[in-house]
Amino acid sequence: DAGVIQSPRHEVTEMGQEVTLRCKPISGHDYLFWYRQTMMRGLELLIYFNNNVPIDDSGMPEDRFSAKMPNASFSTLKIQPSEPRDSAVYFCASSQAGNAYNEQFFGPGTRLTVL
Amino acid sequence: EDQVTQSPEALRLQEGESSSLNCSYTVSGLRGLFWYRQDPGKGPEFLFTLYSAGEEKEKERLKATLTKKESFLHITAPKPEDSATYLCAVGSHFGNEKLTFGTGTRLTIIP
Numbered sequence: 001d002a003g004v005i006q007s008p009r010h011e012v013t014e015m016g017q018e019v020t021l022r023c024k025p026i027s028g029h030d031y032l033f034w035y036r037q038t039m040m041r042g043l044e045l046l047i048y049f050n051n052n053v054p055i056d057d058s059g060m061p062e063d064r065f066s067a068k069m070p071n072a073s074f075s076t077l078k079i080q081p082s083e084p085r086d087s088a089v090y091f092c093a094s095s096q097a098g099n100a101y102n103e104q105f106f107g108p109g110t111r112l113t114v115l
Numbered sequence: 116e117d118q119v120t121q122s123p124e125a126l127r128l129q130e131g132e133s134s135s136l137n138c139s140y141t142v143s144g145l146r147g148l149f150w151y152r153q154d155p156g157k158g159p160e161f162l163f164t165l166y167s168a169g170e171e172k173e174k175e176r177l178k179a180t181l182t183k184k185e186s187f188l189h190i191t192a193p194k195p196e197d198s199a200t201y202l203c204a205v206g207s208h209f210g211n212e213k214l215t216f217g218t219g220t221r222l223t224i225i226p
Contacts, residue, residue, distance in 0.1 A: 004158070031212055042218035043159070043202065056213055091158050095212070103149075104214065106158030 004107035006092050012113045018080040021110045023092030024073055030097040033104060034067055034077050037089045049075065050097070082114045117142045117207050119217035127223045128193055136188040136220045138203030146206040148186050149214060150179050153200045162201075193224045 005024040013019055025032045033048040047057040052069045060067070064083070069075040079086055089111050093104040120139045128134055140148065147166050151159035163172045165181040172179050176197060178189045188201055200221045204214040 033212075043204075043216040045213055045215075048212060050212070055211060093158070103161045103164065105161070108156075109158050 004092055004094055004105055006090075006107040006110050008110060009108065010111050010113075012115065013082055014115050015083055016081045017114075018078065019082045019086075019112060019114075021077040021090050021092075021112070023075045023077070023107060025075070025092070025094030026096075026105055027073070028096060029094035029105075031095045031104075032069060032075050033093040033095075034075070035091040035093065035106075037091060037109070043091070046077070079112075082112075084114045087112055087114050117205055117215040119203055119205055119215055121201075121203050121217035121220050123220060124218070125221040125223070127225060128190075130194060130224055130226050131192050133189070133191045133193070135190070136201055136222070138186040138188070138217060139184060140186070140203070140205045141184075142205045142207045142215075144208035146208045148181055149204040149206065150186070150188055151202040151204065153202055153219070159202055190222070193222075195224045195226050198222055198224045 007022045031050050034046040035043050036046055037043045044059055046059045047067045048055055049069045065079055067077045089109045091106050091109045093106045095104045118141045122137045147164045149164050150162040152162055153159045163179045168181055168183045170181050176191050180187045200219040202216055202219045204216040206214050
């Protein structure tokens, strides 16, 4: 398996623009997670899905952020409008149900810079 | 609210110089404590899961231990390739699949 795939790897945009990050989880995994990593706050969970259904979005910072999972092999994280404080590395991870202590597999991340 | 604190923030060791990284945690019902390794420009990579106090796990030069309040990652005779950021995370029985991460320890092994 190719692992978790994220695109783009790098994104530079201007304040106010819409940004869409994409993720393809590992085939057969039931859970999908979106994280944000910054030097100040470390790795923070934004939202996670189980079988394509959002379960916990309490980490989503505000209404400018939205996430969707239209099918088992694809998810998006959208920021509209983007702000400089959204600059961070965004990771997608997936895991498999049935493993009581789910190991999460992370993608390579998308480095977002908002000017 | 679950909390994880890692120390030190950064650690520089000579090759072969053993040491330990600390992860202190507070959680409502520990489901598991997780250690990850993160190389620059990459996503975290899973190392270990510990489930109950007293448990230990080993992988090559790494050994993770767990008490009711903290976990240690012991590194024995490290090599330069062990240089990375090591992240600790906890999962709670009350948090479903959510993991709470610490900010990590950046380890540098000097040849």
